[in-house]
Amino acid sequence: MSPLQRSEAAIRISRLPNGLTVATEGIPGVETATLGVWVAAGSRNEREEEHGLSHLIEHMAFKGTERRSARRIAEDIENVGGEINAATSTEFTSYTARVLGQDIELAIDVLGDILTKSVFDATELAREKNVILQEYASIEDSPDDVVADAFMEKAFSGQAIGRPILGRPETITSFEAGIIRAFMAREYTPARMVFAAAGQVDHGRVLDAVATTLGGIPAAQAPEPAQGAYTGGERRMRRKLEQASLMIGLPGVSFRDPSYFATHIFAQALGGGLTSRLWHEVRETRGLAYSIDAFHWPFTDCGLFGIGAGTSAADLPALVDVVTATARQAAQGIEPAELARARAQLKVAMLAALETPGGRIDRAARQLLAWGRIIPAEETIAHVDAVTVEEVRAAGARTLAGPPTVAAIGPIKGLQPLRDIAAAFAA
Known part of the structure; x- marks a missing residue:
């Protein structure tokens, strides 16, 4: 058996009662654990008035929960030498962390906290919308970025799949906490979520921690995004x-x-x-x-x-x-x-x-x-x-x-x- 085959044989997969999938892979000789949640919801899942919402939610993930301030989220991870990140694409949104293997429960607790207990404070929301507007302005100053956005928009004309992930200023400024919560309730359903971890991880420990933090998300049927159709x-x-x-x-x-x-x-x-x-x-x-x-x-x-x-x-x-x-x-x-x-x-x-x-x-x-x-x-x-x-x-x-x-x-x-x-x- 090759090293790759041995590694893949170590992958373990379980499903929580609410439908969320948990996958782990222990990797010998690795002292850290890399883990995260992937949601099969991205910019193409947005309605027209929600354009840019997935990206804003990613930004707001670390801006405070019912249990942690934005500062404490960063401190809880960085105090143990870890790092935390998030990313939005057309079809996925991910929330990831890397810590020592001994700290996986902490990292899972933080990720679960931001996905289930974020408060979307009005002050933080206003600040982050302004950050995204600055990001939008920087892209408008980059010809390569402008042409890439135009390329996708024309390839899939009039469709969510072709819209720029960042959104537009008029939609970005319109978002408030209620819109965010409604989108997450509709799109962030357990059947569309996978928690994956690799490195110094134990499947049972990860499964127990994920069940505690994310097992309470109610099972629901999310709507399918509109079929993508290339137009030119x-x-x-x-x-x-x-x-x-x-x-x-x-x-x-x-x-x-x-x-x-x-x-x-x-x-x-x-x-x-x-x-x-x-x-x-x-x-x-x-x-x-x-x-x-x-x-x-x-x-x-x-x-x-x-x-x-x-x-x-x-x-x-x-x-x-x-x-x-x-x-x-x-x-x-x-x-x-x-x-x-x-x-x-x-x-x-x-x-x-x-x-x-x-x-x-x-x-x-x-x-x-x-x-x-x-x-x-x-x-x-x-x-x-x-x-x-x-x-x-x-x-x-x-x-x-x-x-x-x-x-x-x-x-x-x-x-x-x-x-x-x-x-x-x-x-």
Whole structure:
């Protein structure tokens, strides 16, 4: 049995009576414990008037509970040398901590406290909304961030899945404690929650502590988010900048789709490294951009394929021509050597992420929420190794046949019309 297989054999999974899942993995030789709660609710679960609420809740998590002030939350964790954090994405929100193994009960108590007993004090809420408005302003000053938000909004036009996670000033300023509590009661249900821990952990200790702190959350049926549907479209923002930032998108696939691995490998071969086709043609051969990459973002029920780069106003038309031609050529002619390299790169990235307790609990929580089980690394590697050249070419052809998304900012007067870009991919 390999070290990875031994590690995965040590994973234990239990479910509390209210439906919350608890997963632990003891890792020999590790003195710390990394643990946290993942909730299958993110920005795509928000109604229009709730835009940005998930992110605000993440910010408010550490701002005081019925038992602890904001100061005490930080002190209780940092007094034992620990750290605590939270993050919001399109489909998930997580609350995590890292402490010594001897302090897991304390960390679980703090995490349970902030998820079940937060007071959302009006003064703290006003202060944190202002912090988020400052964060929003900083993003507006970053062309790369602005174009990325516009890219998602146009790829999934008119849908929550495409809206920026931060929200908008008009929605951010409208939130009050009652709205937060209503959202959490609706979306933070035990069946949508996984508590995962790895490192120096004992399953029984973790299970008992989680049952005490989170076992009282009432079981409830949460509404399913609206089905995501790729639309395509464009947003062009002409600004006086030194460079044009450009993102071109095409329809991707869900991580549940049979062609998921082939689509991911196509993105890797096209623009996933220094040996990729786009890097070679755009950067090394023609010098049209400092960097360029292709990516595939899968979600539960849809996906987004994209290419991103920055270039000068003079080189922008040539960059688009090279990108579309290179992508078309890749879809028609990915070679076995490219497939082998992309496979290896994906496997290294996946296995490297599993070499830390944080990476292991993130994998465990997300897979339990998505699949109801933890998928062994060997099973995923087998899927990657089974992908054929023909499947990668077919995935590339399907991707390029979809309607494009274009988001661009800066000196972009010379950027080709959307219909011409679509025709170039399909040629």
